Ligand SMILES: Nc1ncnc2c1ncn2[C@@H]1O[C@H](COP(=O)(O)OP(=O)(O)OP(=O)(O)O)[C@@H](O)[C@H]1O
């Protein structure tokens with residue numbers, strides 16, 4: 001087949017990020033095309049749908065300036081691939097894996113499709129090695145382990161990025177020989193947010209790779225950037241044995257991009273306009289976290305989600321919660337009280353905690369302590385509701401002690417000025433519980 | 446017959462093969478991706494393809510397979526883990542590495558494996574189609590082998606054979622092998638269905654006592670994320686008093702399946718002491734695996750379950766989560782550009798679901814045995830909203846409804862079954878059964894328990910206005926006992942020794958709590974104060 005056959009000028013219907021092309025010979029699903037605009041500009045696109053010789057193409061950018069006569073489309077015969085090599089480290093790329101430092105791309109050792117392949121469940125190893133983040137509300141009550149996907153459910157204006165920043169600066173992963181790397185994927189961030197993260201990354205001593213898609217960048221690339229990030233993560237983890245922490249901020253922007261493109265394709269909208277396949281689409285990202293039996297390395301994910309209207313039942317946090325292994329929920333109310341990190345421990349959960357704590361992993365008695373802290377705090381929060389109705393005087397003496405415990409728990413355990421080791425965290429919790437003991441005696445008297 | 450791929454849209458591929466039939470199997474592309482015909486047009490057909498279609502090219506070959514999508518029945522299924530198309534994941538993982546690529550294929554059961562066949566018929570015997578001619582030992586089970594047609598046996602052999610070998614041959618030349626295929630979307634036949642009446646012990650106090658399951662019955666448990674659906678499904682899979690368990694991870698997490706595999710390998714069946722895995726078949730089509738295969742996975746699983754039911758076993762099918770199946774159906778339907786119904790689901794969602802759920806039941810099999818297939822399905826309603834189509838469709842078909850409550854889960858009350866809104870239609874029959882088999886007082890104690898929980902709810906509303914201190918001693922006693930019932934009886938932590946509770950100890954515990962209430966109430970009537978009484982009751 002000669003090259004000429006792969007070159008078309010038969011663009012018909014053009015929309016903002018999509019166009020149809022006719023008389024195409026043997027296109028491939030997902031094939032990458034190069035679009036040459038009448039003014040000579042070049043952009044990449046991807047085949048989304050094929051009906052005989054008519055092809056629907058989604059463009060990585062937007063179609064402004066495109067026409068239906070002179071625009072040329074060149075078919076590449078290949079799918080979107082990520083270049084892989086250790087030389088990718090400590091550089092910044094855009095959502096299409098193009099370097100943003102004006103230097104040429106490294107020479108890749110190999111290429112791999114950006115969408116990755118599903119991990120065979122029988123080859124997964126259970127995530128169970130403790131990661132010390134330095135935050136008591138996480139380490140003590142919602143423990144993170146290597147290979148886990150644990151999102152942060154934030155609300156607009158809450159300090160999610162400061163929390164991530166502190167985790168990046170303070171986290172201790174128990175060592176692996178090949179080392180530790182952070183993959184940072186910025187999706188639809190403002191310059192302000194982006195520079196905050198970059199400053200943190202550059203201050204760190206560990207390796208990083210950043211994929212940046214800012215608020216003004218292409219929404220199509222916004223769907224691609226996390227996939228490149230994860231392909232890079234899988235390579236570093238499973239080819240190179242590194243422990244990789246993947247930070248994706250913000251999944252809400254990702255989902256909005258997904259909705260925008262779905263609307264453009266005139267697909268049937270689901271809840272709040274998000275497409276019906278959003279669960280599967282998000283799963284194809286989040287499920288790439290994990291560990292593999294018989295191999296070193298791990299991919300741990302900490303995605304950030306901003307809950308629209310502070311609503312945890314909104315499709316974005318809801319579908320995320322159905323896929324991830326727990327969630328860290330931030331509370332506006334606690335933030336207003338000056339608590340940092342403003343973690344609402346009641347709806348927060350780490351589902352992999354059970355196997356990652358206790359003797360030999362964190363400390364003996366961790367689980368029992370966590371359960372008591374949780375239960376007592378939950379009781380205290382109930383009493384707060386009751387107090388609002390009957391007043392403090394309407395409560396029994398022992399109830400008042402528990403009520404006070406809830407306050408102390410928020411201000412002394414959840415709130416923290418400095419990083420705490422797991423030992424310090426557990427001691428802090430134990431100390432709070434010791435204050436209850438006189439009340440226990442009073443209870444039974 | 447060979448044709449070409451002429452169109453591709455998501456998981457659906459259009460091919461130009463003529464004269465296909467609906468649900469017939471077609472393989473497409475150079476990688477021979479497997480698919481099933483879901484729509485026929487005059488000179489073309491739309492195929493639902495079970496693997497990632499990325500990379501597939503228009504013009505690649507499409508080949509008719511001349512059979513519908515089938516599951517293959519053979520000894521060796523027990524203890525195995527398969528994907529939605531029955532590919533052996535364990536061996537795929539050993540052979541092709543940690544990631545699954547489109548087109549990776551292996552025979553479903555290795556031929557090296559030999560099974561000792563025991564003939565129960567001899568040459569010259571007349572057999573009917575589907576009649577058993579002998580069996581092999583599959584772990585603790587007799588795995589019966591059926592005649593594939595009616596006729597007179599010309600030759601039958603005993604001894605070690607591999608699944609591909611012939612065990613018998615009829616006068617007309619028909620062979621009987623150790624394995625055979627079955628179209629997954631067709632329910633297997635039986636002689637008669639019976640009404641589910643006897644208690645299927647799950648080992649979960651709240652279910653067994655308040656919302657019992659019956660052999661051959663169905664239960665659904667809807668709940669928002671993190672309300673404990675998976676843990677509960679897994680607990681039931683571990684402890685249920687059945688012969689065989691088929692567990693489908695339908696569009697859920699890979700880690701959960703890995704963990705189950707590991708755990709089941711090391712845990713013992715509480716009823717027989719053997720390894721749990723020996724009685725279990727796992728089907729895993731996780732959320733990141735192709736969505737069309739996810740749609741097929743529950744049919745693959747239910748067919749395997751029916752197969753063992755037909756041998757006279759009690760089989761339990763658990764699926765986590767049926768919502769992911771419904772979403773797969775929706776995705777395929779929308780790729781076909783069908784008219785959407787509520788929330789974009791195809792209008793046939795409810796009828797497909799009831800078709801699936803009606804494959805449960807207690808049956809008299811064609812071989813005159815009694816077997817049962819029970820189902821426990823989890824549902825993941827978006828936003829925890831139970832009015833959505835999948836939950837509602839399940840509700841119309843199910844025998845038991847275990848509603849998982851986000852509020853209880855946040856309080857770490859697990860299993861988070863809402864006792865005010867759940868129900869079981871097997872209730873009456875099972876209570877009679879339990880009165881006979883466990884304790885004559887079962888129905889009465891159950892009524893008392895339900896009444897206490899109900900009264901507590903009313904009292905709590907009062908207490909919220911007047912405060913605890915404002916209540917009478919008798920009322921405070923009731924609150925106290927109901928709290929004990931909730932925390933000691935209804936709660937059951939799956940990570941402790943309490944994870945399993947036999948029906949006898951379930952009954953003893955609740956009987957004790959109710960008796961305590963009666964005793965203390967009597968003392969209050971005699972004029973004693975609640976404080977003193979409780980001090981004696983809980984030293
Ligand atoms: N019976 C139980 N005993 C103790 N803990 C439990 C129990 N059930 C649930 N949990 C806790 O709740 C967490 C979530 O449970 P599970 O994973 O079963 O939720 P789910 O309903 O399946 O959520 P999703 O819909 O997101 O899959 C568990 O990780 C565990 O911490």
Ligand SMILES: [Mg+2]
Pocket residue numbers: 674675676697765
């Ligand atoms: Mg689950």
